Amino acid sequence: MTRLLTAAATAVSLLGLAAAPALANGKEHYIAIHVDQNDPHVMNMALNNAKNVEAYYKSKGDSVTVEVVAYGPGLNMLVAGKSPVADRVAQMSLAMDHLRFSACNNTLQAMQKKVGHPVKLLSEAQVVPSGVVRLTELQEEGYSYVRP
Template sequence: MRVIVRLAIAALLSLPLVSGSFAADAKSHRVSIQVDQNDPQLMNLALNNATNAIEYYRGKNEDVDVDLVTFGPGLHMLRDDTSPVKDRIKRLKELAFPGKIQFSACNNTKQNMEKAEGKTVSIISDATLVPSGVVRLMELQEQGWSYIRP
């Protein structure tokens, strides 16, 4: 009888350790999505992909981070003067998924556009300027982020 009581006590005392290890095993998901074309349909597809991933993992109570990386003609997605999706980005960033979604704008592309157009190119306030979109994607993949190109 004493052996059974001791085993029961040992089992009860180990429960916090077991449940804690399950919490430690919860996976964090990270995905980078490339946008390199000035195509509103492609931009909306990328935003749909991001939204679907966030909603899926939110429904499973799992953490997910998304970084939409724009470069080349895709930078128009994050240009304040030409973005066909800037209102949708604002809603996603501020209301639906605060802290879960980032928009990275390639500074190389921005500088080349400024030279070609002879004016300053403004990026939407919800975006972060990165030195290079391609390098950003490479570094995210090197850190274990998944990669999607819609």
């Protein structure tokens, strides 16, 4: 009986030690990146942040979900025919499974009113009611906030 209990305790101990590294790997991370400037440097920095974060966590065996939220002058990042980073947005969307681009509807409506016609967004963009509200929601959901 003592041998059986010792063997069971050893097995539990070994299983605990074997499971510890598995628990350390596979962590999920959530990043919200804020773009509110019509500046190609800022837009590229935001995309670099997304790419670098994904590469880092992937090398650790973790996963990351990144959402780039654009509003105000930063919405130009997601406007078809105007975005200085349209090619990178398209390429990165194909390369990164958990990358989303959110476009502020408040800003979109203001742009359309100003130019007097519909403004077309990149196909990768999803329209959200408000960029600020979206960033707030993401932070409330546990996303880390990054502003390049």
